[in-house]
C-alpha cells in the first residue's frame with residue numbers, strides 16, 4: 001500500500017508494465033506510481049530498469065526479461081506477485097517499429113525473419129503477457145491496457161509489418177474483452193506519434209533514429225509534439241476502477257488529431 005498517496009486514483013493497486021524502462025512505458029509507470037500504484041516494469045536491459053527504480057523508489061520492481069519468451073512473462077508475473085502480493089493491471093506495451101518499410105522493399109529472403117522479429121514482440125509478447133497475467137487478474141477483477149497505435153486503425157503510420165501487427169492488437173483487445181467480461185476489462189490506447197527511441201528491426205539491419213518531430217509537426221492538427229507524459233494519463237483512466245467501470249473492448253485514439261488529416265503518401 002502506498003501510504004504517500006492515500007487519494008491516488010490507483011491507490012493500493014499493483015501494475016505490470018512491459019517496456020517500462022523507456023518512452024511511453026516509463027511515463028505510464030511514473031504516472032501509476034504518482035497515483036498510488038506499485039509497478040513492476042519489464043524490459044531487456046536491467047540498467048535502464050534500475051534507473052527507473054532510482055527515480056521512483058520502492059514502488060518500482062525491475063524485472064529483466066524478453067516479452068517474446070513465455071518463461072520470461074510467467075516469471076515477471078510471479079516476481080510481481082511475490083513482491084507486491086497481487087496483480088491488478090497488466091499493460092502490454094513493449095514493442096519495436098519497422099521504420100515504415102514497404103513490402104516491396106523487404107527482400108523475400110528476409111521477410112521470414114523480419115516477420116518473426118516484429119510479430120514475436122509486438123503481438124506474441126502481448127498474448128504471452130496477457131496469458132501469464134490472467135489468473136492473477138481474475139483474482140483481483142483487474143484490467144488490461146494495451147499500447148496500440150494509429151497503426152491499429154489506419155495504414156500509412158508504419159510499414160508492412162508494423163501496421164498489420166498493430167491492427168492485430170485492436171483485434172486482441174476486442175477478443176479478450178469479449179472473452180474476459182465481466183471479470184477483466186480490456187482496452188487499448190491508439191497512440192499517435194510521440195518522439196521516443198522506439199527501435200527498428202535488427203533482422204532488417206534498420207538503423208537511424210525515429211521520425212524527427214519537426215517533420216511530423218505539420219501533420220498534427222493540435223499543433224504540438226507530445227511527450228510520453230502527455231499520453232500516460234489515459235492509461236490511468238482506463239485502469240482506474242472508479243473512473244472506468246463501463247469501458248471494455250475500446251481502442252481509444254490519442255493522436256492529436258493526426259488520423260483526421262491522414263498520413264503522407
Ligand SMILES: NC(=O)c1ccc[n+]([C@@H]2O[C@H](COP(=O)([O-])OP(=O)(O)OC[C@H]3O[C@@H](n4cnc5c(N)ncnc54)[C@H](O)[C@@H]3O)[C@@H](O)[C@H]2O)c1
Nearest residue numbers: 019022023024066067093094095149191193194196197198
Ligand atoms: N513512439 C511512437 O510514436 C508510438 C506511436 C504509437 C505506438 N507506439 C507504441 O508504444 C509502445 C512503446 O514504444 P515507445 O515509443 O515508448 O518506444 P520505446 O523504445 O521507448 O519503448 C519500447 C520498449 O520496449 C522494450 N522492448 C522491445 N523489445 C522487447 C522485448 N523483446 N522484451 C522486452 N522489452 C522489449 C524496449 O527496450 C523499450 O523499453 C510500442 O508498443 C510502440 O509500438 C509508439
